[in-house]
Amino acid sequence: MPEFDAQVFVCNTVTGDDNHCGDKGGFAVRERFNELLKEHDLLGKVMISNTGCTSQHRFCETEQCSVIVYGPGADKGGTWYIVTPDNVEEIVTQHLKNGQKVESLRNDRLSVKLG
Ligand code: FES
Numbered sequence: 001m002p003e004f005d006a007q008v009f010v011c012n013t014v015t016g017d018d019n020h021c022g023d024k025g026g027f028a029v030r031e032r033f034n035e036l037l038k039e040h041d042l043l044g045k046v047m048i049s050n051t052g053c054t055s056q057h058r059f060c061e062t063e064q065c066s067v068i069v070y071g072p073g074a075d076k077g078g079t080w081y082i083v084t085p086d087n088v089e090e091i092v093t094q095h096l097k098n099g100q101k102v103e104s105l106r107n108d109r110l111s112v113k114l115g
Pocket residue numbers: 011012013020021022052053054055056057058065066
C-alpha cells in the first residue's frame with residue numbers, strides 16, 4: 001500500500017459563474033503544485049487531489065482557490081489555506097517540507113474539530 005507523508009486537496013470546482021475556485025485560480029494552483037512537487041522531489045511523498053466545493057470560494061479573489069493540507073505540522077482537521085499560484089512555493093517549502101504552517105495564507109474562517 002502506498003504511504004504518503006502529506007495530502008493536499010486543491011479545490012477546482014467549476015460552475016462557470018466566475019465565482020468558484022475552478023473559475024478563479026484552482027487549475028493554475030493545481031498545476032503549480034504539480035510542478036513544485038516534482039521539482040522538490042516530493043511526488044511519492046505528497047499525495048495531491050482535486051476536491052469539490054467546501055464553500056470557501058466566497059473568500060477567494062480572482063486567481064485564488066481553497067487548499068487543505070493534511071500532514072506534518074497540519075492541524076488535526078487539516079490546515080486550510082487560500083492561495084494563488086504564486087503562493088504555492090511557500091506552502092511546498094515551508095509546510096510540506098518543513099512542517100511549518102504558512103500563517104499569512106491560512107483560512108481561519110472554518111475549522112473542523114476531530115476527536
Ligand atoms: S468552489 Fe472551491 S470552495 Fe467552493
